[in-house]
Amino acid sequence: ATAVRLTEVTKKYRGGVTALDHVSLPVPRGTFLAVMGPSGSGKSTLLHCAAGLDVPTDGSVHIGDTEISGLSETKRTMLRRERVGFVFQAYNLVPSLSVSDNITLPLRLAGARPDHDWLRTLVAHIGLEGLLNRRPAELSGGQQQRAAVARALVARPDVVFADEPTGALDLHTAGEVLDLLRRLADDFGQTVVMVTHDPGAAARAHEAVVMADGRIRDVVATPSAEKLA
Numbered sequence: 001a002t003a004v005r006l007t008e009v010t011k012k013y014r015g016g017v018t019a020l021d022h023v024s025l026p027v028p029r030g031t032f033l034a035v036m037g038p039s040g041s042g043k044s045t046l047l048h049c050a051a052g053l054d055v056p057t058d059g060s061v062h063i064g065d066t067e068i069s070g071l072s073e074t075k076r077t078m079l080r081r082e083r084v085g086f087v088f089q090a091y092n093l094v095p096s097l098s099v100s101d102n103i104t105l106p107l108r109l110a111g112a113r114p115d116h117d118w119l120r121t122l123v124a125h126i127g128l129e130g131l132l133n134r135r136p137a138e139l140s141g142g143q144q145q146r147a148a149v150a151r152a153l154v155a156r157p158d159v160v161f162a163d164e165p166t167g168a169l170d171l172h173t174a175g176e177v178l179d180l181l182r183r184l185a186d187d188f189g190q191t192v193v194m195v196t197h198d199p200g201a202a203a204r205a206h207e208a209v210v211m212a213d214g215r216i217r218d219v220v221a222t223p224s225a226e227k228l229a
């Protein structure tokens with residue numbers, strides 16, 4: 001089964017730029033996929049279309065069995081809240097909320113209740129015990145990003161999209177966050193789609209696609225930094 005599927009997706013922006021040109025990409029469940037490519041190659045556009053943040057000009061996008069590009073904006077927003085998690089470069093935690101409240105925020109926005117067993121599993125797996133009552137400013141960068149990963153997973157999404165999740169971290173801490181994303185895929189079957197320009201980061205994924213000029217130029221199974229350089 002595929003968690004996400006792009007079929008012949010084309011995205012043209014006003015002004016005439018074709019950011020995606022007939023891109024087809026199935027993402028099987030449980031895959032940790034890296035999306036690479038130079039600046040301007042269409043990575044962000046691909047992520048935004050795959051996550052239902054934006055709609056393609058042409059083609060279709062499925063999250064699970066749901067075709068999302070034909071949905072109204074309201075329905076897409078609901079579907080995102082229920083079935084998609086996001087991790088950003090800058091963590092985007094709410095400074096005034098505790099780590100615990102940050103993690104459960106997506107559930108409250110979706111009007112759902114926390115599943116306490118799942119929360120405990122998540123917090124233990126991600127190594128956030130003892131940090132739940134702190135504010136984000138009282139955490140290191142790596143801890144903040146781990147809290148953001150927990151927040152992305154709290155609603156048990158079909159897929160987590162991570163946009164340069166290690167861009168603000170030092171090499172060692174970045175490695176820990178990448179290992180975490182890999183373990184989520186390997187241990188929980190979590191589908192993760194990560195945009196990165198760093199071959200070393202992409203090498204931790206199960207598979208990498210390399211974008212160029214709005215197309216998928218290359219698909220690399222079992223990527224390594226050498227193959228992607």
Ligand code: ADP
Nearest residue numbers: 013014017019038039040041042043044045046
């Ligand atoms: P990447 O993430 O790989 O840097 P993007 O998806 O951001 O690539 O951009 C792909 C192309 O689309 C680029 O030529 C960029 O300038 C253009 N683009 C991106 N967003 C917009 C927008 N909102 N309006 C017009 N052009 C855009």
Ligand code: ADP
Nearest residue numbers: 136137138139140141142143144146172173176
């Ligand atoms: P990690 O490897 O998880 O990123 P660090 O080794 O950077 O952790 O940090 C060790 C400890 O120092 C952490 O428990 C954290 O509470 C504290 N710490 C690190 N950076 C900061 C910061 N900018 N503000 C407050 N506390 C910090």
